[in-house]
Ligand SMILES: Nc1ncnc2c1ncn2[C@@H]1O[C@H](COP(=O)(O)OP(=O)(O)OP(=O)(O)O)[C@@H](O)[C@H]1O
């Protein structure tokens with residue numbers, strides 16, 4: 001049986017990895033959808049689809065499962081998103097997600113959906129990993145070693161810090177961070 005698991009994987013972390021480990025007990029092939037594939041170089045989505053493909057492909061060699069990483073770009077219309085996914089992916093019988101919108105869309109399209117527990121969600125969250133990267137705090141312990149290697153290879157920390165700094169400057173320019181009561 002073939003499954004499908006989509007995430008933004010910005011970056012692919014140990015929570016995703018634990019989920020793939022569980023999924024590997026249920027299916028023999030897994031499509032990893034690289035969500036929001038067109039997004040990169042922003043604080044929320046720093047890594048390109050190609051870089052995320054490197055991360056997941058190298059990390060999943062830990063498991064005895066055949067995987068296919070498929071980039072999936074976002075669409076403005078949620079109502080046709082599942083058809084879009086199906087048009088880009090090898091056929092699959094079951095989708096895995098903990099994202100309420102993704103679960104809803106697959107169920108409405110008649111696709112079986114399995115959820116998993118959230119693993120150590122206090123720290124195993126992309127937002128937390130990126131925050132630690134920005135602040136030069138330990139992020140390596142939250143991702144598979146192969147992912148840390150890819151982030152270093154692409155100078156990912158420097159990129160994330162730069163795009164985050166640029167964003168801050170834009171906010172100031174837009175007036176969001178300006179003192180509302182300047183003397
Ligand atoms: N710690 C975790 N345990 C189990 N599932 C997780 C965990 N973290 C994320 N997931 C699930 O993996 C899928 C992809 O998640 P996603 O790539 O958005 O990661 P995220 O950690 O939620 O990132 P971000 O904080 O950047 O939104 C979603 O279904 C999400 O619920």
Ligand SMILES: NC(=O)c1ccc[n+]([C@@H]2O[C@H](COP(=O)(O)O)[C@@H](O)[C@H]2O)c1
Pocket residue numbers: 006007008009034035036037073074075076077078081097098099101102105
């Ligand atoms: N209309 C759409 O394009 C649409 C709908 C639902 C999910 N998605 C994408 O699927 C992925 C879901 O992953 P997360 O669970 O990581 O949020 C994201 O990349 C999200 O943008 C896209």
